[in-house]
Every structure is written in structure tokens, then in C-alpha cells.
Amino acid sequence: MTAPEKLTVSGPADILGFIPHALGYWPAGSLVAMTMHGSRLGATLRLDLPAPDGTSAPVQYLNAVRGYLEADTEADGTLLAVFTGDSHLAAGSYDRLLAALGPVLDGAGMPVREAWYVGDTVWRDAWCMDPGCCPVPGRPLQEIRDSALNAEMVYRGSSVGPAPGRQDAPAPLVSALYRAAVLEADAEWERVLAPRRSSAAQFRAVLDTWEVLLAGGAAAPWLPDADRDGFLRASLLVPAWRDAVLIMCAAGRVAAEDGAAFHGFDPGLTLEPVRPQAPDAAEHCHAGEGLKDDFPRLRLVASTAAGPAGRSRAVPGYGGVLMGTEPAVPDWASMEALDRILTELAAPGGGAVAAALTCRGWIEWCRGRGSYAAAHLHRALETEPGYRLAELFLELVGRGTLCGWAARKDAAWQRPGR
Structure with missing residues (x-):
């Protein structure tokens, strides 16, 4: 999924607010990677997160992320967002995964520019340690939902539906x-x-x-x-x-x-x-x-x-x-x-x-x-x-x-x- 031609992005909340529109639903238990072309958003990739334990950065998984993103031949950078529950966010369960992805994407010419954790009620920068701009446990999730870019996408006619699952959307009613x-x-x-x-x-x-x-x-x-x-x-x-x-x-x-x-x-x-x-x-x-x-x-x-x-x-x-x-x-x-x-x-x-x-x-x-x-x-x-x-x-x-x-x-x- 590529981004629209023109978007107004003023901060991380705008970028994170775009992700559900790019996917069509609010992700959960997911790693979302977005390629960058200079200062422009490129493609959006979503993958299920691996298990939050000592094997959270398997080589096969890291290579899969790299392989998918390399399909965007114009990419010169990457943004990462880990969508998980608040408990995993607070525990830093996926710090190892982000740390391992850094050199892998560096080697592909798509260095990670920013990374965030998005929980059920809060979100935060994955690397920021300044409590002034990155308070513990995080910033209110409503900031993403209220972002200017999210409002712009809704104005353009985009909508965020339910996540895909084993049950499809309601079928048309027939007598x-x-x-x-x-x-x-x-x-x-x-x-x-x-x-x-x-x-x-x-x-x-x-x-x-x-x-x-x-x-x-x-x-x-x-x-x-x-x-x-x-x-x-x-x-x-x-x-x-x-x-x-x-x-x-x-x-x-x-x-x-x-x-x-x-x-x-x-x-x-x-x-x-x-x-x-x-x-x-x-x-x-x-x-x-x-x-x-x-x-x-x-x-x-x-x-x-x-x-x-x-x-x-x-x-x-x-x-x-x-x-x-x-x-x-x-x-x-x-x-x-x-x-x-x-x-x-x-x-x-x-x-x-x-x-x-x-x-x-x-x-x-x-x-x-x-x-x-x-x-x-x-x-x-x-x-x-x-x-x-x-x-x-x-x-x-x-x-x-x-x-x-x-x-x-x-x-x-x-x-x-x-």
C-alpha cells in the first residue's frame, strides 16, 4: 500500500494515525514498517509480531522484513511501529526486536529513522528517555485518533474498519x-x-x-x-x-x-x-x-x-x-x-x-x-x-x-x- 500523493504530517501522532487508514483497520499484535522516500511516506507493511521472549528477533523474521521492504526500490529510510498491549509496552518486550532490525535495515540502505510502541491506551517513542516529552508509561492513545492527519484522511473518504478475522463482514441480507x-x-x-x-x-x-x-x-x-x-x-x-x-x-x-x-x-x-x-x-x-x-x-x-x-x-x-x-x-x-x-x-x-x-x-x-x-x-x-x-x-x-x-x-x- 503506497501513501497518497500529498499528506500533511506534523509529528508522530499523524504518522501513527495514518497507519490504520493504510491497512484498513487498527492493527494489534503487529509490527508495522513504513518506507520513506526522503521526507515522503512510501509503502506500508504489517507483520504479526513474534513471541515476546528471548527468540523475539529470529533471523528468518528479520530477513522477511528486509525482503518485503526491499521491494520498494526507492526507499531510503524506514519508520517502525509496534502495536501491542500496554503490558508489553511497559515491559519493553520488543526492545530486542527493534534493536535487531536496526542493523538489518541499515545494511539494506533503509535505516530506521523513528520507532514507536502503540498500546491499548498509550503510545510512546521506542528510544526517547526524556520524561518531559516521553512521560511514563506513555502519551494518551487519543492523541493519535485526534491527529490532524487522521481527520484529513476521514475528510478524503477513508475509513477504518474492523480487523480481519475468521468472521467476514456481515453478508448482504437476503430473504x-x-x-x-x-x-x-x-x-x-x-x-x-x-x-x-x-x-x-x-x-x-x-x-x-x-x-x-x-x-x-x-x-x-x-x-x-x-x-x-x-x-x-x-x-x-x-x-x-x-x-x-x-x-x-x-x-x-x-x-x-x-x-x-x-x-x-x-x-x-x-x-x-x-x-x-x-x-x-x-x-x-x-x-x-x-x-x-x-x-x-x-x-x-x-x-x-x-x-x-x-x-x-x-x-x-x-x-x-x-x-x-x-x-x-x-x-x-x-x-x-x-x-x-x-x-x-x-x-x-x-x-x-x-x-x-x-x-x-x-x-x-x-x-x-x-x-x-x-x-x-x-x-x-x-x-x-x-x-x-x-x-x-x-x-x-x-x-x-x-x-x-x-x-x-x-x-x-x-x-x-x-
């Missing part, structure tokens, strides 16, 4: 009638789509439906439609289609279709592709409203799009997109829209939840928000133990692997309000 209708549509669409999984024409029809919704953006009103939502949810249950949706939202339709050759399409399959019937405005199935008697509706469609003639080096590959190394900058607006759509599709529950949460976890990982990614992926595995894609992404997050886009300032995601 029992709508939930039943969507689950019925799921079953019907799974039955209809099953023999078409190897159809190139059906693959393109699936992308057509998703492409229209993604083009609307994250701010477009969401009008629940049981038939359409059932189709979308059923499409996520086909790994090749699910992966193509991720590729399309980040790198475009051409990239999604270019990898179609790896899906094992059957050229002899003659079944006509299907997609949901686009309802008139009056026919939208809103949550809590009745359903049309002809539900579910299926419509045969003729696909006119031609498949890729051959692999082009200019087209991003699936592996590169999933790891965030290509394209140079992803379509963040489309990824924002997909995240919103997946939230809505997961709300009724059922078999599509694991796929939706896994895709949301990948989007959060691309944004550089590993804690949020892990929360989504853990929930996906709680919903469907052994869900392979969730396991793979969670392994990336657990290793501390950074998405390629998140590691570059020119490609990194910016929270709304920046």
Missing part, C-alpha cells in the same frame, strides 16, 4: 424466498451446464455474462435476479470457468480466452450454449419479492466470438496474472466490481460459497492485504474442507509471498478515498 429460489436455480443450472463443461462456445457464453456485470463497476446498483445469480454461482463450480473470470477481471477478455486451449475443450461437442434470460426491469427478482411462474428460464444462445487463433506473447498468461506479474497494471476497477459481485453471490449460502470466498481471497492478496486474504481463505476451507484453490492461495499467503502488483508502487492498489 428466505430469494435464498430458496437461488438454490433451486443453482441445481437447475448445474444440471444444464454439466454436459457443456467442455464446450468452447459455452465457455465464451459464461464470459459474456460475467463481462457485462464487471463492466458496470463496483458502484452499479445490484439487482438480485435468481436465474442470473444461479447461473453465475454454478459457473464458479467449474474450475476452468472460475479461473477465466479471475483472469478476465484483472487482465481482460483476450487474456481469458487466450488460455482456453488449456481447458481441454471438445471440438466435437454440438450442444448449444446457454445463458440466463435477461429479464426486463419489472421482472428482476428482488430479495423478498415473488418469482415468475416460468422460473428458472434458460435461453439458447449462438456464440459468434471466435476462439484464439494462437498464443500471443503480448497477451498475459494465466500463471502471470494469478501471481500478479502481468499485465503491468491490473484492471483494479474490474477487480473491485468482481469482489462486490462475489459478496452478493455468496450471501445465500450453498455450494458456491467456497469458490466465491476463494476468489475474494485472491483479490485481497493482489491488493497486498494478506490478513484479509487469509480470513476469506480460511472461511472458504471451513465451508468446503480441501477446496484446492483456497489451499494453494493460503499457502502463498502463509509463506508471506507478495503479489507482484502489490510490490510495485506504480501498480499497487489504492484504497477508495485516496
Whole structure:
């Protein structure tokens, strides 16, 4: 996460007040490191704190901090903040960690300029011993919450939400009638789509439906439609289609279709592709409203799009997109829209939840928000133990692997309000 273009910083409370906005939540049990470009803030990194004992500065941990910060090639300094409880703050439990980080970051050309402890009720400079400016046990935490920079960020539209955990944010409310209708549509669409999984024409029809919704953006009103939502949810249950949706939202339709050759399409399959019937405005199935008697509706469609003639080096590959190394900058607006759509599709529950949460976890990982990614992926595995894609992404997050886009300032995601 990179800082906004212009910020007014008058003291440590302003810098510490920016951290929750950079992360999206108030951290706890965390080491937060911020790179500096001269007098400007650079990237923000959060890591879980190691155990507060004699092994509080393991070499592997120190090297991980250095490795992450070195991704910011323009950095010439570092600010450190240890967010922990008041008891650890008073006991100096992490003095050894800060002392060990100093020479490691010095050697990387990013010397530590300032460091602070932030507790539950107080905060203090990690190295200041002057009781005049650094009273014991510390200064009131409210100084950070009342800082001018915090007020500026709120004015810009930024907000600080709850910390990520095993429980996600509340799901959109849906009526029992709508939930039943969507689950019925799921079953019907799974039955209809099953023999078409190897159809190139059906693959393109699936992308057509998703492409229209993604083009609307994250701010477009969401009008629940049981038939359409059932189709979308059923499409996520086909790994090749699910992966193509991720590729399309980040790198475009051409990239999604270019990898179609790896899906094992059957050229002899003659079944006509299907997609949901686009309802008139009056026919939208809103949550809590009745359903049309002809539900579910299926419509045969003729696909006119031609498949890729051959692999082009200019087209991003699936592996590169999933790891965030290509394209140079992803379509963040489309990824924002997909995240919103997946939230809505997961709300009724059922078999599509694991796929939706896994895709949301990948989007959060691309944004550089590993804690949020892990929360989504853990929930996906709680919903469907052994869900392979969730396991793979969670392994990336657990290793501390950074998405390629998140590691570059020119490609990194910016929270709304920046």
C-alpha cells in the first residue's frame, strides 16, 4: 500500500494515525514498517509480531522484513511501529526486536529513522528517555485518533474498519424466498451446464455474462435476479470457468480466452450454449419479492466470438496474472466490481460459497492485504474442507509471498478515498 500523493504530517501522532487508514483497520499484535522516500511516506507493511521472549528477533523474521521492504526500490529510510498491549509496552518486550532490525535495515540502505510502541491506551517513542516529552508509561492513545492527519484522511473518504478475522463482514441480507429460489436455480443450472463443461462456445457464453456485470463497476446498483445469480454461482463450480473470470477481471477478455486451449475443450461437442434470460426491469427478482411462474428460464444462445487463433506473447498468461506479474497494471476497477459481485453471490449460502470466498481471497492478496486474504481463505476451507484453490492461495499467503502488483508502487492498489 503506497501513501497518497500529498499528506500533511506534523509529528508522530499523524504518522501513527495514518497507519490504520493504510491497512484498513487498527492493527494489534503487529509490527508495522513504513518506507520513506526522503521526507515522503512510501509503502506500508504489517507483520504479526513474534513471541515476546528471548527468540523475539529470529533471523528468518528479520530477513522477511528486509525482503518485503526491499521491494520498494526507492526507499531510503524506514519508520517502525509496534502495536501491542500496554503490558508489553511497559515491559519493553520488543526492545530486542527493534534493536535487531536496526542493523538489518541499515545494511539494506533503509535505516530506521523513528520507532514507536502503540498500546491499548498509550503510545510512546521506542528510544526517547526524556520524561518531559516521553512521560511514563506513555502519551494518551487519543492523541493519535485526534491527529490532524487522521481527520484529513476521514475528510478524503477513508475509513477504518474492523480487523480481519475468521468472521467476514456481515453478508448482504437476503430473504428466505430469494435464498430458496437461488438454490433451486443453482441445481437447475448445474444440471444444464454439466454436459457443456467442455464446450468452447459455452465457455465464451459464461464470459459474456460475467463481462457485462464487471463492466458496470463496483458502484452499479445490484439487482438480485435468481436465474442470473444461479447461473453465475454454478459457473464458479467449474474450475476452468472460475479461473477465466479471475483472469478476465484483472487482465481482460483476450487474456481469458487466450488460455482456453488449456481447458481441454471438445471440438466435437454440438450442444448449444446457454445463458440466463435477461429479464426486463419489472421482472428482476428482488430479495423478498415473488418469482415468475416460468422460473428458472434458460435461453439458447449462438456464440459468434471466435476462439484464439494462437498464443500471443503480448497477451498475459494465466500463471502471470494469478501471481500478479502481468499485465503491468491490473484492471483494479474490474477487480473491485468482481469482489462486490462475489459478496452478493455468496450471501445465500450453498455450494458456491467456497469458490466465491476463494476468489475474494485472491483479490485481497493482489491488493497486498494478506490478513484479509487469509480470513476469506480460511472461511472458504471451513465451508468446503480441501477446496484446492483456497489451499494453494493460503499457502502463498502463509509463506508471506507478495503479489507482484502489490510490490510495485506504480501498480499497487489504492484504497477508495485516496
